Amino acid sequence: MASMVTGSDAIVLDSLLEKVYRDTGYDFREYKRGTVTRRLERRLQATGVRTYLDYMQFLDTHPEEYHKLADDLTIKVSGFFRSPYTFQQVTRLVLPELVAYKRKQGERRLRMWSAGCARGEEPYSIAILLAEFLGHRRPDFDISIYATDISRQALGEAQAGIYSLKDIEGLPEAILENYFTRREDYEMRADIRQMVSFSYFDLTSTIQQPFVNLDCIFCCNVLIYLQSQLQERVLGMLYGSLAALGYLILGEAETPTNSLRDKLECLDAKARIYKKVTY
Ligand SMILES: C[S@@+](CC[C@H](N)C(=O)[O-])C[C@H]1O[C@@H](n2cnc3c(N)ncnc32)[C@H](O)[C@@H]1O
Known part of the structure; x- marks a missing residue:
């Protein structure tokens, strides 16, 4: 009808x-x-x-x-390394500087947040990216990737870490080989799963930020669904969650943000990678 x-x-x-x-x-x-x-x-x-x-x-x-x-x-379309350019630029512009800074500070903790993580593709991509980048240096760091979403169903599936052939389509063979276990489906390897903790958080409830002192926040393909005033409130909350040296990654789909222009340095206008420096 x-x-x-x-x-x-x-x-x-x-x-x-x-x-x-x-x-x-x-x-x-x-x-x-x-x-x-x-x-x-x-x-x-x-x-x-x-x-x-x-x-x-x-x-x-x-x-x-x-x-x-x-x-x-809540539109949950996602994918592993969904925007390859963004992940490539994070490896180029963010990780070397962040890791060098951590070493200089004598700090082991690396804390990241995937805000609006859908079925886990984004936070697991971040975990794989870190594993690839750090290589044998990975045990030197204590890595926490917080992954939040409003969809409890998506969070449940993300936690299980099991993906279909369609979900992993396009991933390089080496990534599949190194980070997934092939059973009937493709299962995220336990050491990658352990880097990520999933929890419910509604980004519209900006009264209280769930995390502070984060090194890196990914909030990709989420703000596009929000009206500009709410976008600004969420962005303010994300900004407040960043550490003194912190990076905000919005990805290629978001519109440029005016409100953060004075507070954040734009490292890549296409991938919308921003850096906060207050130390
Ligand atoms: C299109 S997906 C993006 C997933 C991933 N970030 C990416 O770029 O592939 C948008 C996600 O944001 C979540 N979402 C929408 N509104 C939200 C809110 N108010 N709080 C938290 N998550 C929300 C949806 O449930 C969905 O999983």
């Missing part, structure tokens, strides 16, 4: 997103409206409901629909 959603539904849409927030804590109120309406349209079609108002009533009688809606609104 075709749904009947028009531009005049904007106010009802506000109430619908308000209701979702009130009833579940999922806060999509400041997500870009284009994505939200496209995804909502899918839910209307899946539930056979015609208008946003009807959908609000449907949510009351079918509370399990809240999770399906949240699942549809």
Whole structure:
């Protein structure tokens, strides 16, 4: 059945997103409206409901629909080394300087955050990147990669670390050989999995930052779904989580950020790699 959603539904849409927030804590109120309406349209079609108002009533009688809606609104498309250029530039511009700085400071801890980690492809790519870069020096460092997401289902799958042939498509044979165990599917090797810890964190709840003193934050393909005010709030929170020498990596898909221009040095405008120096 075709749904009947028009531009005049904007106010009802506000109430619908308000209701979702009130009833579940999922806060999509400041997500870009284009994505939200496209995804909502899918839910209307899946539930056979015609208008946003009807959908609000449907949510009351079918509370399990809240999770399906949240699942549809959080787009979890990802991939290992999704933007090869970004990872290449991290190896070139970030890791040598960061590792040299750590050595100079006599510090062993390397702490990274993959914010919006989907099914684990990004944090595991970071772990592999570090393993490749450090090589035999890896035991010299105590590495923690924190990986957070709003989707508990994605986090569960990420934690399991098992990927299909389609998931690992395009990865070089040497990476597959060295970091995955081939069973029916492809399983992340235990030592790589141990570098990453997954937890739930909603980036819209910027009242409190979950981590501080991080060396590197990856927040790629997440901000694009948020309206500019929320983007700025999240960016402020990420900035506050960085160590005195810290790097923020936003990747190729994000739009340039004005608010951080005075606070961060841009190392690569295409991969959106920024550096904070306050020491
Ligand atoms: C398109 S994926 C990007 C995954 C990975 N960073 C990459 O670049 O391939 C966006 C991820 O952000 C997550 N996400 C969306 N809104 C979020 C929020 N408010 N807090 C935390 N994660 C969120 C989604 O669940 C999804 O896993």
